[in-house]
Amino acid sequence: MSAISSSAAGSGERGLVRRLFSRPTSAAGLAVLAIILIAAVLAPWITPYAPGKLSIAHRLQAPGIAHLFGTDDFGRDVLSRMIFAGRLSLTVGFSVVVLSSLIGVLLGLLAGYFRKLDRPLSRLIDAMMAFPDILLAIALVAALGASAANVVIALGIVYAPRLARVVRASTLVIRELPYVEAAKALGVPTPVILVRHVLRNVASPLLVQGTFIFANAILAEAGLSFLGVGVSPDVPTWGTMISLGRQYLDQAPWIMFFPGGAIVLTVLSLQLVGDGMRDLLDPRLAKDI
């Protein structure tokens, strides 16, 4: 989260993280996210078992002392797999945010700032948004081939238009503001105006959208894996774990329950943080723009 606070370092947002911590809901969200993130990073050192260790003798064991979250149909430790799965799920989520931001910011800035580009680019954005997210993602992964990288590319493309819309809308307003005119009057080159004056002031709504896209991407990755069009089922992600556990829902519900819970917790925390940021940033935005 420190990357987020420093990228938004600006007048009212210095200490955004501190202010988020002063609100019980967003503080809880940040704390849960921090725990999940630390667990994922430290996975090799803190997991009780190797994530791929098979043990047919211990298959489908209910949660207990030896296996806190039970074992799956190959006798693999669900807790260990779940912690490792977090690495890929979080990486996919984060990469999708980065990729969709890159595409969305570029499209949105160009459409919002240059009147001539607005119409064609807005058409493109609208056309992309006309497809249901998951269908477009399935089609893209099907075309690119199923792999973690291609899931990121597909979801990055799927979510880019939403960010493009947010950026375009803000750019349309900022482009007319006197501080942009002042920069023009100084002869500041257009690319510099776009980054220094426009993009920096779009950062807050972008940040808020980013957290929601992070949450959506984790869900969508799970959905794609569940449908069998995402990451290879051998690789542990929360999505593939749920997908495999589905067959044992009656006998061994814990196989699905715990990774499902990890998704719910992560997504909820991200939403809480996103809501908190929106509340903290919005009054300021209304005042500035």
Add this chain to the structure above:
Amino acid sequence: MSLAAAESTQACAPLLRVEGLTQRFNLGGGRVVHAIEDVSFDVPRGAIVGLVGESGSGKTTTGRSLIRLVEPTSGTAMFDGVDLFSLSPREMRQYRRRLQIIFQDPYSSLNPRLTVAAIINEALDARGFDKARAARKQRIGELLEMVGLRAEHAQRYPHEFSGGQRQRIGFARALAVEPDFIVADEPVSALDVSVQAQVLNLIRDLQQRLGLTMLFISHDLAVVEYLCDEVIVMYLGRIMEKGPSQALYSNPRHPYTRALLATAPVPDPTRKRERVLLKGDIPSPINPPSGCVFRTRCPHAIEACAATLPPLEAVGAGQQVACIRHHELA
């Protein structure tokens, strides 16, 4: 002819001579906003020229088109011997730093994400100022002190300042490029009255110290009287009257100027003025009235006013008025 005479004509040549400036905005569907029509005036070197008129009369558009923040529809603007309107965008870039603008709204004229130092630095970059940190820091401190702020303010963000202080920062940014000409678009209108006086004093002080040439836009005649050497009165995109401040204030000739002066608070009670209050609103610039654009609100309008566009006629030392009845009404 003596050298001195040649020099004096050089000195008398205005820094900026605007001729026939017209700005129309095409709204589509055949609807055209006549924001400014055929506006001509001079801005002498070292003078402050006031541009007054009600809201919607085209003052801001005049200022913006002069520094080409909007592209003028037609006209010329001879600036130091060069027509600004004929420059290519690239050539215009060279002239940018010689022309600066101060905006009305102190809140949206400074990027909220940048420190004061970063804001002024951008202007110093445009000026091609020495990149060395120490030189920059010192210059920023000087500029802030020049506008009545302190060097330590450089590290703060705009929201930490009051409206009046923000306008001072706007002046520091403009002065950083050492411009020859400044358009000040209602720089005090958004400020509290008590703060207005301080900022006006600053402007006057700066003008005297640095010999600035300025187009000072305002809807407040009292403010303009305090500050300006010459005044241009605009209404619905056209010049109604212009002339030296003293002449125009003591002897306004156009019914519109008189109405504006009558509605303005009079600082000098010995000065008698007929009280003509303006009725109604300014007409739409999409369909301006035929003939004299002011006739629909003019207490002295006659049929002939609708027939012809009144030309600007000289009525005294440097004073010009666009009213076909100015002789009768004098």
